[in-house]
Amino acid sequence: MKAGVVVFPGSNCDQDCFHVLRNVAKVETEYLWHRDATIPSDVGLVCLPGGFTYGDYLRVGAMAHVSPIVRAVKEFAARGGFVIGVCNGFQILTESGLLPGALMHNDCLKFLCKTVPLKVERHAAPWTDFEGEVLRVPIAHGQGNYYIDPDGLERLQDNGQILFRYSDPDGDVSKETNPNGSVDNIAGITNEKGNVLGMMPHPERCSESELGNTDGLRIWESVLGHCR
Amino acid sequence: MLRATVTVTLKNEVSDPQGHAVRDTLDNLHPGFAQRVRVGKILHIDLKESDREKARAELDKICREVLSNPVIEEYAFEIEEVTS
Numbered sequence: 001m002k003a004g005v006v007v008f009p010g011s012n013c014d015q016d017c018f019h020v021l022r023n024v025a026k027v028e029t030e031y032l033w034h035r036d037a038t039i040p041s042d043v044g045l046v047c048l049p050g051g052f053t054y055g056d057y058l059r060v061g062a063m064a065h066v067s068p069i070v071r072a073v074k075e076f077a078a079r080g081g082f083v084i085g086v087c088n089g090f091q092i093l094t095e096s097g098l099l100p101g102a103l104m105h106n107d108c109l110k111f112l113c114k115t116v117p118l119k120v121e122r123h124a125a126p127w128t129d130f131e132g133e134v135l136r137v138p139i140a141h142g143q144g145n146y147y148i149d150p151d152g153l154e155r156l157q158d159n160g161q162i163l164f165r166y167s168d169p170d171g172d173v174s175k176e177t178n179p180n181g182s183v184d185n186i187a188g189i190t191n192e193k194g195n196v197l198g199m200m201p202h203p204e205r206c207s208e209s210e211l212g213n214t215d216g217l218r219i220w221e222s223v224l225g226h227c228r
Numbered sequence: 229m230l231r232a233t234v235t236v237t238l239k240n241e242v243s244d245p246q247g248h249a250v251r252d253t254l255d256n257l258h259p260g261f262a263q264r265v266r267v268g269k270i271l272h273i274d275l276k277e278s279d280r281e282k283a284r285a286e287l288d289k290i291c292r293e294v295l296s297n298p299v300i301e302e303y304a305f306e307i308e309e310v311t312s
Contacts, residue, residue: 058269059297066294095297102299105245147242147300181243 001044001227003027006073006089008034008064013050013086013204020207021047025220037068039076044227046073046081048089050140050202060103060143061091070096082126082227083196084219087141090188090198099191099198100156101148107181111142115213116179118187118201119167122160126226127190127197127219134171135164135215137201139179139187144200146182146189153183164188164199197223229312230275232287234305236296237268271295274312283307 003021007014014031022029032039032046034053039046054063064070070092077083077098085093093099106112115138120128148156156162164187166180167173178185180200188199203216238244244266251265277283287305296303 058295062294062297094299100299102297104242104300107243107245109245109249145245149241181245 001027002040002042003029003045003047003224004032004039004043005029005047005049006032006034006069007049008051008053008067008069010053010055011049011051011088013202016204017047017049017086020204020217020220024207024217025224027224032069034064034067034069037072039072039081043076044082045223046076046083048073048083048085048092049204050087050089053088053092059095060088061095064088064092065095074098077191077196080193080195082223084127084223085196085198086202086204087144087200090200091143093196093198098196099189100152101146101183101189103143103200104145104147104181105143106141106145106179108179111140112144112179113140114138114179115206116201117167117169117171117177118164119171119173121162121165124160124194126194126223128163129222129225130218132215132218134167134169135218136169136206136213137203137216138205139201141180141200144180144182146186146200148183148186156186156189157184159192161189161192161194162186163190163197164201229310230278230280230283230307231310232271232273232275232283232305232307234271234273234287234291234295234303235268236271236291236301236303238266238300239302242300274310275307280307
């Protein structure tokens with residue numbers, strides 16, 4: 001089984017994700033180009049990395065979601081393949097309809113770049129098959145304000161699709177612990193089937209002890225444990 | 229030649245931090261002028277298609293596919309004859 005990291009024009013976390021997958025999580029990893037129309041058959045995990053695809057022109061993720069590789073990612077996800085979208089990757093997943101909702105400008109009007117506590121709402125396969133109530137994971141975004149209408153939010157809650165919420169270090173979730181205005185403090189959600197995860201925080205930036213934090217590695221190892 | 233003018237705006241119930249920022253600036257410059265500001269986009273598209281009805285149908289599809297995000301945005305467009 002291999003992992004694939006998609007490279008779009010304007011991706012800037014692709015090399016970090018590639019490095020963590022190949023050199024830290026020790027899984028054979030290859031880059032997938034945005035013009036590729038298929039996902040190789042030996043790829044079990046596809047990562048849509050952070051960045052500013054196509055310059056974020058028109059809307060974040062708007063141009064990326066109609067690129068050939070995203071059509072292939074949709075087919076891959078429909079077959080049950082695991083897909084993670086981080087930051088801009090999450091924005092692409094919502095644009096493509098693989099995940100519900102949309103990501104808007106932060107309500108504080110600032111670009112946020114800091115490490116935040118995340119409450120793990122569910123400990124379940126494939127993404128959060130580990131112990132630990134709260135992770136510390138960096139965010140770096142201007143448009144991470146998750147929006148979904150009230151009916152959509154109810155469906156997310158009923159289906160257990162909310163995986164991560166912005167919290168305090170003890171795991172308490174409140175308006176004060178919401179950095180960007182996201183509905184219900186949402187930081188990461190899955191699709192109904194659970195094989196597609198989108199999250200604004202960057203697990204690839206906290207996956208090595210040299211960086212002082214390995215909380216993100218738990219997510220990579222969890223999903224890799226389920227696709228190997 | 230036909231030219232399409234597409235307007236994309238946020239749905240009324242969706243909050244608009246950009247609009248808030250512009251309103252705050254207007255409040256500083258011209259206190260008491262603006263109640264609410266919403267920021268949208270206008271796209272001018274010069275068409276290769278010369279059949280207005282065909283263009284209308286295709287543009288409607290394109291607006292839903294990529295020019296707007298139906299989760300948070302609405303769109304409207306006009307198509308007019310222009311001399312280039």
